[in-house]
Amino acid sequence: MPAENKKASPSSKIESRDDAIKVIKETSTAFFVLAAIEGAIGAFIMPSMIIDAVLCAILAAMLRAWKSRVVAIILLLLATVAAVTTTLTMLGIAQLGGKNIILAVIVLWTAIRGVQATFLLHGRFAAPAYEPACPPNA
Numbered sequence: 001m002p003a004e005n006k007k008a009s010p011s012s013k014i015e016s017r018d019d020a021i022k023v024i025k026e027t028s029t030a031f032f033v034l035a036a037i038e039g040a041i042g043a044f045i046m047p048s049m050i051i052d053a054v055l056c057a058i059l060a061a062m063l064r065a066w067k068s069r070v071v072a073i074i075l076l077l078l079a080t081v082a083a084v085t086t087t088l089t090m091l092g093i094a095q096l097g098g099k100n101i102i103l104a105v106i107v108l109w110t111a112i113r114g115v116q117a118t119f120l121l122h123g124r125f126a127a128p129a130y131e132p133a134c135p136p137n138a
Helices: 019-043 048-067 068-092 100-120
Strands: none
Touching: 019 048, 019 068, 048 068, 048 100, 068 100
16 A cells, blocks of 8 residues: 555554644544534533633644644643543542543543654654755855
């Protein structure tokens, strides 16, 4: 199968600049989906979740547009908090959030991949500096 037609899986290696950009796009899409889920729940069941949905959507848009490491880290922190509160709720220790641990793990894994992709994009796969085709005349 040609390299340009390969599908990225959640655990596939990020081996090029294009792979990193694809993972960042997939990460932002996952957070847009999460924002839609939270927005729907907020609209019908728990209005306080609308704030989370808006924040999640704004950060997802920023990640997609800027491919920022800082935004990716903020999304990772939010996903970590969500995973911890979901775990605490599942264990009956607290009543802080939802009980869908599978969704929390998927979101956390996606956020980790987003951080990895942004760091690789700005590090190893950074665009080369512009070099003129012809050296300047002396």
